[in-house]
Structures are given as C-alpha cells and as structure tokens.
Amino acid sequence: MKITGIATGEVRIPLARPFKTALRTVERVEDIVVRVTAENGMVGYGEAPPTAVITGDTKGSVLAAIHQHIAPAVTGMDILALDEVLERMDRSIKGNTSAKAAVDMALYDLWGKVLGQPLWRLLGGYRPSFETDLTISVGPIPRMVEDSLAAVGDGYRILKVKVGKEGLADLPRIAAIREAVGPDISIRVDANQGWTVKDAIRVITAMEDKGLSVELVEQPVPAHDLEGMAKITQAVYTPILADESVFSPLDALEIIRRGAADLINIKLMKTGGIHEALKICGIASLYGVECMMGCMLESKLAVSAAAHLCAAKGIVTRADLDGPSLCSVDPYEGGPDYDGATVRMNELPGIGITGVPCDFS
C-alpha cells in the first residue's frame, strides 16, 4: 500500500505551569504535527517539539528536513515494507532526529492501522499499563516541596526532581522533598548536565549518607563528558542514568561499554523515532541495562508513540512520560489513557490517536 503524501501542521498547547530545568524555562508546547497518507486514504500521525537546546532542532529545520528531504525519499514506497521505508528515511538526511521521529511515528501509526493492531502489541506486547513519574521543576525549595506534595496528592508515587543549577546547594532541595513526601515515594533526580564531576560525587554521596534513598540520578554532567559520567558511576552507589549523552544506538553501546552509566533514557526525539529506539532496546537487553522511556515537552501524540514502545518492551522498566499531564488541555481524541500516574494502553490500531486538531499543508 503506497505512501501518497506527507503533510505538516502545528499544535499549540499552554502548559498548566511553566516547566523549568537547569537548561531552560518553557510556558507552552509548540510542536509540529506530521500526517502521512496512504493510497487508501488511511492516515498516520506524528509529532515533534523543536527542542533546540537539546537536539539542535528548530521549527524551520524540522519543516525543511521533512518537506525537502524525507517526504521526497519515502513518498511512493509501500508502507508494509516499513523497515525499508525507515532505512531510506534515515539515509535521506543526516541528523535531524526530531523531524525523523515525527515521520517515523506517523509511519508506525499508519502501519499499525493498516495491520489493524495497536503498536504496543505489534512491537512486543509486554505490559498493558505502566506507571509514569511526574516532573517537579527546579525552583525555590518551598515551591518544590509544594509541587511535590501536590503530585503525591494527585496519586503520583514517583517524582522526577529537576536540579543542577547550584551544585552542592541542590542537596537541601532533595532533603526537603524527601522529608515532606515521606519514605514511600520514589525520587528520581535529574541534573540536566548541570553539575561538575566533583559536585556530582559530593552531592550524591551526601544524599546516600543522609539516607535520602534517591532511586537514580540522571545526566549529572555535560553530555559529551563520558569519562566524567564513568567516574561518577563508579564512585557512587546510586544508579546513574544517561539522558543527553545517549542519542543513537551507537551512543548507547559506547556508554555501556565504557561503564559510563547504569541506565539509559530513551527519547524518540533523540533517537529519531521508534525504529532506532528499538535498536537501543536490543543493545540494552544484550547487556542487561534497563531503560527509561522519556519525552521532551511533547503533547499526547508523541508521548503516546513512546508509551507504545514502553508497553511493548520488558527492558524498558521505567517511564517518564508526563508530557500530557503537564499540558493544560488535551486537544486530541483517542490514544492511550493517561489517568494520573497510570498509563493504560488499549486496542485502538496504530498509536490510537484518532482526532488531531490542526490544519495540514
């Protein structure tokens, strides 16, 4: 069944509250939406947030990559020869992982719809539901404590706390949150590359000595500093999770072989979509390295593609898929059910999003 066209639109959704990390502050989701059409009129949808500060992708670069390179390469191909379509897309332009991710998930969505099965079943069918954490933005301690208590009140049992702005001064943030939420809530700490190697070892060791029982620490130092990541991983007991250091399957292999992290955070916008993310799952499975499925500031469309992968694979043991919960409204119809901390998959074919509110051209 031939792919007859690829069109793009735009979706804008205000966030319920500003999203703040060591790298940036964001007030709304402004993402590009992709629609792939087959010759029988069936459509698949994908989405990309241009996250310049992390992936280097801008709105202009995503649109140019899709319309000038990817669309000409795959239009006219058979959607049922999905592997070949995706390999050709990958070769059509170097880099541009967000653009590739949006088209990749639209192709997978269409493929699932043509086959009449939900993606999570087609890709492995490991679990019909899973639990996600909720992000707590970095800010003044009272605000972070208040946000954490509100999250726990909403039923979240795992918090992902953003730090990394102030080195050793991040320690009281985590201590205050642990004291407020009690011992039964899992706390993940994400420094977003904001610490030095010495800061990281000092802060993490202090958290361990204080018994703050942090589940993991994510990307303590800059993405390129694999030597530093390895030093920290070897120096502390707390598991270290690589996020910005791992884009491609080759990055994942390098991290694992160098012992530069204990865990890997897979995000479709870094890998360039599900096709490459599956390769990371394969490598991670070989080495017994558990993965987290994460997202950028994406709305329910792109997050749902990640949710399908998370539900499909046993090696993905953690989910940081709170994008839809951070949005003030849900403009889509269909898709998995985001019920607070619980994400439930269903039997809708493909990704399952049936209504996308934007104009395509």
Ligand code: MG
């Ligand atoms: Mg992160």
